[in-house]
Amino acid sequence: MAAADARAAAIDAFARRHRFRALEAVPWLLALAAYGVFPGYLPLGAQILATILFVLSADLVLGYAGIVTLGHAAFFGTGAYTAGLLAANGWGEPLSGLVAAALIAGLVGFLSGLIILRTTGLALLMQTLVVATTLYEAANKAGRWTGGDDGLSGMVVWPIFGVFRFDMFGRAAYTYSLAVLFLGWLLARQIVHSPFGRSLTGARENTARMHAIGAPVAQRRLIIYTISAGLAGVSGALIAQTTSFVGLTSLSLERSGNALIMLIIGGVGRLYGAFIGVPLFMIAQDRFSKADPVYWYFWLGLLMVAVVIFARGGVLGIFERLWKWPGK
Amino acid sequence: MAGEMTAPALETRGLSKSFGALSVASNIDFRLEQGARHALIGPNGAGKTSFVNLVTGALRASGGTIYLNGADITALGQAARVKRGLVRTFQINALFRRLCVLENVTLAVAERNGVGGDLLRPSGRYRAIIDEAYGLLETLGLADQALLPVNALAYGRQRLVEIAVALGLQPKVLLLDEPAAGIPSGESSVIISMIKRLSSDIALLIIEHDMDLVFRLARQITVLVQGRILVEGPPEAIAADPRVRDVYLGERERR
Numbered sequence: 001m002a003a004a005d006a007r008a009a010a011i012d013a014f015a016r017r018h019r020f021r022a023l024e025a026v027p028w029l030l031a032l033a034a035y036g037v038f039p040g041y042l043p044l045g046a047q048i049l050a051t052i053l054f055v056l057s058a059d060l061v062l063g064y065a066g067i068v069t070l071g072h073a074a075f076f077g078t079g080a081y082t083a084g085l086l087a088a089n090g091w092g093e094p095l096s097g098l099v100a101a102a103l104i105a106g107l108v109g110f111l112s113g114l115i116i117l118r119t120t121g122l123a124l125l126m127q128t129l130v131v132a133t134t135l136y137e138a139a140n141k142a143g144r145w146t147g148g149d150d151g152l153s154g155m156v157v158w159p160i161f162g163v164f165r166f167d168m169f170g171r172a173a174y175t176y177s178l179a180v181l182f183l184g185w186l187l188a189r190q191i192v193h194s195p196f197g198r199s200l201t202g203a204r205e206n207t208a209r210m211h212a213i214g215a216p217v218a219q220r221r222l223i224i225y226t227i228s229a230g231l232a233g234v235s236g237a238l239i240a241q242t243t244s245f246v247g248l249t250s251l252s253l254e255r256s257g258n259a260l261i262m263l264i265i266g267g268v269g270r271l272y273g274a275f276i277g278v279p280l281f282m283i284a285q286d287r288f289s290k291a292d293p294v295y296w297y298f299w300l301g302l303l304m305v306a307v308v309i310f311a312r313g314g315v316l317g318i319f320e321r322l323w324k325w326p327g328k
Numbered sequence: 329m330a331g332e333m334t335a336p337a338l339e340t341r342g343l344s345k346s347f348g349a350l351s352v353a354s355n356i357d358f359r360l361e362q363g364a365r366h367a368l369i370g371p372n373g374a375g376k377t378s379f380v381n382l383v384t385g386a387l388r389a390s391g392g393t394i395y396l397n398g399a400d401i402t403a404l405g406q407a408a409r410v411k412r413g414l415v416r417t418f419q420i421n422a423l424f425r426r427l428c429v430l431e432n433v434t435l436a437v438a439e440r441n442g443v444g445g446d447l448l449r450p451s452g453r454y455r456a457i458i459d460e461a462y463g464l465l466e467t468l469g470l471a472d473q474a475l476l477p478v479n480a481l482a483y484g485r486q487r488l489v490e491i492a493v494a495l496g497l498q499p500k501v502l503l504l505d506e507p508a509a510g511i512p513s514g515e516s517s518v519i520i521s522m523i524k525r526l527s528s529d530i531a532l533l534i535i536e537h538d539m540d541l542v543f544r545l546a547r548q549i550t551v552l553v554q555g556r557i558l559v560e561g562p563p564e565a566i567a568a569d570p571r572v573r574d575v576y577l578g579e580r581e582r583r
Contacts, residue, residue: 003466003471006471006472007462007466007471010430010462010471010474010475011455011458011459011462013475014428014430014431014434014452014458014474014475015452015453015455015458016452017452018450018451018452019452190447190448190450191447193450193451193452194446194447194448194449194450194451195438195443195444195445195446195447195449195451195454196444196445196446196447197447197451198431198434198435198438198451199435199438199439199444199445201424201427202424202427202435205423205424205425205426205427206422206423206424206425208386208418208422209418209422209423209424209493210435211386211406211407212384212386212406212410212415212416212418212422213410213435213436213439213440213493213496213497214406214407214408214409214410214411214439214440214497215407215435215439215444216407216445219445220445223447
């Protein structure tokens with residue numbers, strides 16, 4: 001009888017890991033509260049929200065699938081230019097712009113993944129870098145369409161649903177970014193808890209064993225790489241639409257690298273690392289650059305060193321050690 | 329169907345593999361009968377683990393043919409061979425270390441049932457699969473540690489999980505690569521008695537170093553030396569064979 005109870009309890013605990021917990025509402029409540037409390041910072045807030053989606057997409061490949069990448073900006077930039085070029089050439093409808101960005105960025109992810117995911121480790125890292133650099137130079141050369149160094153301007157983004165205009169205070173931009181991030185997070189969460197997501201985690205933990213239990217590991221890596229690229233594309237499109245501008249930096253190594261830094265600060269492979277790392281990083285960036293316009297990057301670097309030395313697993317890692325964080 | 333019953337569970341003909349000038353398997357003709365309890369022994373570097381890698385498809389053979397229940401599987405990939413019931417364990421634990429014990433086995437059961445690629449439903453909804461995985465843990469006496477991460481278990485317990493993951497795939501042919509490696513000999517009896525209890529529907533090939541374990545489990549022994557089969561036979565014959573003694577004593581002297 002005791003064994004049967006233990007059995008039911010263990011299986012229940014295991015089978016319920018995907019259920020929503022009260023704690024998971026916290027980021028959303030904070031985001032809603034910030035709208036009312038910091039009305040002057042909504043444009044920055046919108047950028048933070050869109051960047052969270054970008055870092056979340058990086059977490060899917062890096063944290064869950066164990067695919068190390070230094071070129072995730074390739075997909076962010078592809079999405080940004082897709083939405084930007086549409087809006088600059090007479091199609092400013094934002095939602096279809098997001099869908100187009102997801103599809104094109106996903107396609108770029110699929111095609112590049114087909115080639116580069118055959119490698120692992122350092123070779124893979126270099127190849128992700130190559131893909132992003134190639135796209136960066138292509139966008140630079142194609143100045144006739146992209147504006148090259150000057151960036152793509154002249155975007156006209158239509159109101160959302162034909163009703164909500166993008167205002168100068170960033171109210172629409174903030175709400176829009178929050179809604180899209182929420183949907184992207186739901187999708188990522190669903191994937192992470194699915195058998196597919198668990199098998200990716202398995203492949204991260206032990207690739208040889210995943211092969212030995214008959215899983216098509218390469219195929220699954222390609223699928224998650226494509227999905228992640230699509231989400232990164234949506235993030236890029238969000239920032240393009242809400243700022244009416246796309247620059248070459250959207251494809252830069254700095255953006256790829258910053259995504260990793262933000263993810264590491266927040267905590268890798270925990271789904272919520274992006275929600276902590278991105279605001280911390282971007283608010284610190286905003287503050288430091290005002291307080292110390294010359295050396296602000298130094299302070300950011302110092303923060304990073306502190307995290308790596310004292311807080312392995314990022315901020316979420318600290319919480320996990322303080323009390324057992326559920327849903328790992 | 330009749331052919332399938334009489335064909336050996338696993339057979340290799342002329343199986344060869346070389347890396348440049350180094351030959352790790354040369355012309356190996358090997359038969360594993362249905363329901364066999366067969367051991368593959370040999371000194372260090374004899375090519376035992378390479379043989380396992382060739383048979384499971386982790387390594388591509390340079391020459392020869394591999395049959396599983398009479399069907400040629402030489403051209404099949406690793407995953408396709410697993411789907412046909414050819415399963416292995418690893419000499420050094422190859423587990424999903426930070427995942428819990430139950431999840432380690434659940435992943436295997438999910439793959440066997442073909443739901444490992446589902447990305448729309450939460451894995452927790454597949455109750456029957458979790459149930460089955462937990463059942464396996466109960467049979468192996470691991471149930472009380474089901475929710476602990478594997479790397480929190482003692483090494484000997486991890487060796488049991490290693491086999492549990494393989495059993496989650498319902499193997500027809502199971503290749504156990506040194507199942508008791510790395511645990512004190514006093515504790516290996518748990519592993520041995522567990523292997524003894526395995527269903528006779530499973531053809532077992534035990535790759536082993538530990539002679540004591542081999543003589544307690546195997547009814548047939550193949551001795552591999554430098555990528556070739558030296559001799560084959562029942563345990564008594566192998567124990568008495570002077571060539572086998574030479575190989576093992578020779579090795580001991582060199583130490």
